[in-house]
Amino acid sequence: MISIAGNRYQHCDGLSRRSFLKVGGLAMGGLSLADLLRLESQAGVGGSQKSVIMIFLSGGPPHQDMFDLKMEAPVEIRGEFSPIQTSVPGIDICEHLPQMARNMDRLVPIKTLVGSEGRHASFQCMTGRKVTQQPAGGWPSFGACVSKLEGPVTRGMPPFVGLSPPMKAAGWADVGQPGFLGLAHAAYKPNADGQEGLTLQGMTLDKLLDRKSLLDSLDRLKRDADATGMMDGMDAFHEQAFGILTSSRLADALDLDQEDPQIRDKYGRGSPLNAGYGDAGPLLNDYFLAARRLIEAGVRVVTLAYGRWDWHGRPHGTNFENARDHLPMLDLGVMALLDDLKDRGLDKDVTVLVWGEFGRTPRINPNGGRDHWPQVGCALMSGGGIKAGQSIGKTNRLGEHAVERPVHFQEIFATLYQNLGIDVNTATVQDLHGRPLYLVDDRGFQPLPELV
Numbered sequence: 135m136i137s138i139a140g141n142r143y144q145h146c147d148g149l150s151r152r153s154f155l156k157v158g159g160l161a162m163g164g165l166s167l168a169d170l171l172r173l174e175s176q177a178g179v180g181g182s183q184k185s186v187i188m189i190f191l192s193g194g195p196p197h198q199d200m201f202d203l204k205m206e207a208p209v210e211i212r213g214e215f216s217p218i219q220t221s222v223p224g225i226d227i228c229e230h231l232p233q234m235a236r237n238m239d240r241l242v243p244i245k246t247l248v249g250s251e252g253r254h255a256s257f258q259c260m261t262g263r264k265v266t267q268q269p270a271g272g273w274p275s276f277g278a279c280v281s282k283l284e285g286p287v288t289r290g291m292p293p294f295v296g297l298s299p300p301m302k303a304a305g306w307a308d309v310g311q312p313g314f315l316g317l318a319h320a321a322y323k324p325n326a327d328g329q330e331g332l333t334l335q336g337m338t339l340d341k342l343l344d345r346k347s348l349l350d351s352l353d354r355l356k357r358d359a360d361a362t363g364m365m366d367g368m369d370a371f372h373e374q375a376f377g378i379l380t381s382s383r384l385a386d387a388l389d390l391d392q393e394d395p396q397i398r399d400k401y402g403r404g405s406p407l408n409a410g411y412g413d414a415g416p417l418l419n420d421y422f423l424a425a426r427r428l429i430e431a432g433v434r435v436v437t438l439a440y441g442r443w444d445w446h447g448r449p450h451g452t453n454f455e456n457a458r459d460h461l462p463m464l465d466l467g468v469m470a471l472l473d474d475l476k477d478r479g480l481d482k483d484v485t486v487l488v489w490g491e492f493g494r495t496p497r498i499n500p501n502g503g504r505d506h507w508p509q510v511g512c513a514l515m516s517g518g519g520i521k522a523g524q525s526i527g528k529t530n531r532l533g534e535h536a537v538e539r540p541v542h543f544q545e546i547f548a549t550l551y552q553n554l555g556i557d558v559n560t561a562t563v564q565d566l567h568g569r570p571l572y573l574v575d576d577r578g579f580q581p582l583p584e585l586v
Contacts, residue, residue: 183287184483184518184554185429188276188437189422189468190256190298191490192306192414193444196504197512198496198533199457200228201243201525207532211496214454222523230461233469234514239523240472240481242585244513246527246536249543250492252508254444255305256298259491260437261313262547262574271566274319275310276547277435279573281319282563283556287432290383295428296321297421297438302413309437314565321437324388387431390420398423401470402463409460410442411450417441417460419467426474429484434554440464443490447503453494454502464488472516485518485553487546496532509535513546518553520585544579552581 196213198204203217203226217226220238227235227243234241251258257265260275274282277294286293296309312320386392404419417440425436441460445453468488475481493511494504510529516522528538548558551573559577562570 183429183432183434184485185433185480186276186280186435186485186487186518186550186554187425187429187471188259188435189486189488190259190306190437190439191441191443191464191488192256192301192303192439193254193410193442193490194492194494194506195443195490195512196445196453196457196494197245197247197510197529198494199453199504200231200461201512201514202245202529202533203228204496204531204533207496210498211532213498215457225525228461230458231465233465237469237472240476240516242515242520242522243525244515244527244541244546245510245525245529246538246540247489247493247511247513247543247546248509248536248540250508250511252492252506253305254303254506255491256308256310256439257305258543259489260308260310262544269314269565269571271314271316272311274313274315274563275321275437276550277310277321277437278312278315278319279563280435280554280556281312282315283561284434284554287434288383291387291432292322292384293434294319294321295433295436296323297325297424297436298323299325299415299439301408301415301439306414306439309439315563322384383431387427387433388424390423390427393423393427397474400473402466404463404467408442410444410456414442414444415439417463419463419470422467422471423474426471426478426480429475429480430478440467445494445503446505447499447501452502453498453504468514475517481517482519483517485520485550486516487513487550488515489513489546493533496534510540513541515546515549515585520549520553524584526582526584539584541582542579544574544576545582548574548579549581549585552586 199213199215203215204212205217216229218229218232218235219226220235222238225238225243251264251266253265255265260277261273262276263273277296281293284293298307298309301307309321309323312318390398398420401423402419404417406416406418408414409417421438421440425438428436441464443460445451445456447453468486472481472486475484490511493507493509495507499505510533526539527536527541529535530537551558551561556573558573558580562572565571
């Protein structure tokens, strides 16, 4: 977090700034000015922007209580909810997702997500890789790879933003690490509290008008940080810091008070309080709105964590008590986001993905909860030009495993890259040894042919 104290004043663009501006996570999409200009030229900045919004359901959502209800299974498996018909004949989903049901022609539920390691963390949803099989430096996340391959859309806007708040369960708060690509491609994290070590001592907002003063301060900060190893490898620090600090674009995108209150109400706003046991994130639908604003302002990838979906049962509420709270809010927020993107003509360019790290046990435990089930899970996709109005995959009668069309995590990542115009068969990123590595582990993992 960079903190810059100062008085309220007017920029030359006529927009006022708050008396205290915090800019966090400077290590984003780091490029030298020459690299930045070159990549902007190659990427055709100013043209159509393809983007991804990834919504991570922290803890593992119950597939059989959302998109794969098993009404013919015994009562201890089928649960308390009933299915409702959707706008697409033959696709039924949970009664607590009525807006999704009415708009199923725009959605694709994936019922057979496989390949989970069974870890309580966002790592696999952010990278597609296994945490147990990592190269030196670690696997870079999807957002970091996109940052490396495509760079920023516009000066002063990071290509990759992570909105997840701090959590006690740190693995759920992980917005996606840069891995061996380095800090230059880490997510910008506006909610990453507790990073006050990066403070520009004595730098006020008024002094931002003095470029030399700013760069001198940055030089001092970089020297101090280098002494502790914090800024190792950040050659583009000056360019990114100055671009963000002197641009109103990012601050405006994150300022939801600038949004029409009726639009905010449509999203449902939500609560900033932690959901469930208090170790995960809130049901804050404002995150969905912030994601749309960031994409519209020029961010390529936005990730966020939403709620707490690890429902083992009493004393923290049964699976079904928690689902009655979470599902309607998710339904409201996701459909408001998709409607908003469509109204703004962004739906064909922005892919929205909703998923968690694994599914839940078919059998309800004695405490009324469902436990961890890595064998199969679910996901929901929309936008980005995919062929919507279908469901993919089929599980057995008890929802235990895939019997038709298992879909691996990496197939979904291949699809996301494809929607951004990145060919997983040719695109590579270099590891710490200079070796080119493909974006998915196996050439057999291709974009889902059902969708592209």
